[in-house]
Amino acid sequence: MKKLHPASVAARSLSRSVNVGLLFFIGGIIASPGGAGPNLLSVGGMVLVGILVAVVYEIAYYERFRYELTADTFDVASGVVARRDREVPLRRIQNVDIRQTILSRALGVAAVHIETAGGGQTEVSLQYVGEDEARNLRRQLRRGAKADEEDDATADDATDRDTVEEEGDEEELLFEIQPRELAILSVFTIDPGASLLGGIALSFVSGFDPTTLVPVGLVEGIPGTGSGIVAIAWAIVLFLLAAWVVSAVLTFNRYYGFRLTRVDDELYYERGLVQRYSGTIPLEKVQTLTITERVPFRWFGYGALAVETAGYAPGQSSSRGSESAIPLARFDRVVTLARDIEPFGDVDLEAPPKRARERYGVRYLLVVAVVVGAGYLLASATFVERWYLLAGLLALVPVAAHLKWSNRGYRVGDRYVLARTGFWNRSTKVVPYYRVQAVLHTQSIFQRRRRLASVTADTASSASFLGRAATAYDVDAERGLELQQHIEDQLQERLRARKRERTVGEWFQRPVADDKDDSAGSESA
Secondary structure: OEOOOOOHHHHHHHHHHHHHHHHHHHHHHHHOOOOHHHHHHHHHHHHHHHHHHHHHHHHHHHHHOEEEEOOOEEEEEEOOOOOEEEEEEHHHEEEEEEEEOHHHHHHOEEEEEEEEOOOOOOOEEEEEEEHHHHHHHHHHHHHHHHHHHOOOOOHHHHHHHOOOOHHHOOOEEEEEOOHHHHHHHHHHOOOOOHHHHHHHHHHHHOOOOHHHHOOHHHHHOOOOOOHHHHHHHHHHHHHHHHHHHHHHHHHHHHHOOOEEEEEOOEEEEEEOOOOEEEEEEEHHHEEEEEEEEEOOHHHHOEEEEEEEEEOOOHHHOOOOOEEEEEEEEEHHHHHHHHHHHOOOOOOOOEOOOHHHHHHHHHHHHHHHHHHHHHHHHHHHHHOOOOHHHHHHHHHHHHHHHHHHHHOOEEEEOOOEEEEEEOOOEEEEEEEEHHHOOEEEEEOOHHHHHOOEEEEEEEOOEHHHHOOOOEEEEEEEHHHHHHHHHHHHHHHHHHHHHHHHHHHHHHHHOOOHHHHHHHHHHHHHO
C-alpha cells in the first residue's frame, strides 16, 4: 500500500498547529496564574505545547495512513488512535476532486477528495499526495469505475492501470473564461456570504463604532433632515458597497482561470486563484442541463450552463450537485456546448395559456395591497405623510404579470423535455427522458379555479430535492395530463431503446475465442 507525500506532514501540521495553538492559547489565558510575567510565560508555553502536539499527531497520521487501488475497490487504512479500514467499490465512485491551496501548491502536493453515489459527504480524503499522483489517481479511479460498471475490469487491467499514461487520451479544450467575461461575472455577481463579510469588514474599519463612518459635513449640509436618518441611510450605502466589493473579490477568486476540457466521455474543470479546484463531470451521470440567463447578464447577451449530476448532496460544497460547466459566456457559446453534451435541438417553447397571466396579475395585486396597507399602518404610527404614493406600484402589476408569463414555457420532443421559468434568473432545463424518475401532475387550489396545472419531470439530481426540478408551470389542466402521459410513454420507449443498444453492443464485444468455443462445442454435441 502507498503512503501520503512526505510534504503532507508540513502542510497538515501548519493548519493543525494554528487550530490547536489557538485552542491552547485560550486555555492558557483562562488557566494562567495572576501577574503579567507568569501569564505571558504560561500562555506562551501552552501554545508551544499545542503546536508540538499537533506536529507529533500529524507525523503519526502520516505513518499510519495507507491507500491502494485494486481491481474493483479503493482501499484506505487510517487512524492514529482508532484504526479504520475502508474499501470503496469503484462502481460507487461518482467524482474525484483535486484541491490545492497556496501552501500546497508551493509544496507541490494536492488534496484528493473522492465522492460516492448516494453519499452525504466526502467518502475518502487524501491529504496530501504529489500533484502527479493526484492526477493519476483521478484518472485511474474514473477509469476503474467505468470499467467496473461495464463488467470489463479484470485483475490484469488493475495492474496495468498503475502504469497507464494519458498519452492516448486526447484532451479537448471546450471553454476557457476570458478576462472580460471574468470581470463582468465578478462585477455583477452577488455572493450570499458577501453581506456577512462586508459587515465584519465595516466593523473593523469603524472600530466597532458605525457613527465614525458618517461624514459630519453630509449631515450638516442637509437642512431639516434628522442626523439619525442620514446616518442610517449612509450606513446602508456603506454596507451595500462593502458587500459588493467583497462579492466581486470572492467571485474573481472562485472562477479565476476557469477551464473546461473533455477527455472521452468526461468533462474536466479547473478554477480558483487562492485555492485551486479541479474535478470531473462524468457525462454518463448527467441528469439535467440548466441554461441560466440572469439579469443583467442577459442584457449583455451572456448566459451560464450548469450540469446537474446524480449522487451529490448540495451542502457538500459551493458547487456540488450542480457543477458549473460555463460560469459566463456569450449565449450562443453556452447553447453550443449544451448541445454537445445533449443534442436537444432548437429551443422553441410553448407558452402557458393567457389565463395564467391573469392569475399572476391577481397575485401581484394582492402583494401591492399588503404593501399599501403596511404603509398606512406605519404612517399612522410614525406620522409619515404621503404613504398613499405606494399605490403607484399598481402600474407595475400588468408589466410584472406579463414578464412572468412570457418567461415561462415548455416543450416535449422525441428525446428531451424542456422547461423554462424565471425573469430575474431565467433558467431553461433540458432533461433526457431516460433520466426521468417520476412525472408529477399537481394543482393548487388557485390553479384549479382557472383550470391550470404544473407538470414536473423529476430526476435523481440533487436539485430535485430542493424543488428545482424541470417543471412546466401553469399549463392547461387537460394539456398537463397529456404531457404527463407523453413523458411516461417516452421514458419507457427510451429505456427499451437503450436496453436494445446495450444488448447489441455486448454481442459485438464478445471475444472471438468464445465464439470458436461455442461453435466447437456445438460440433462436438
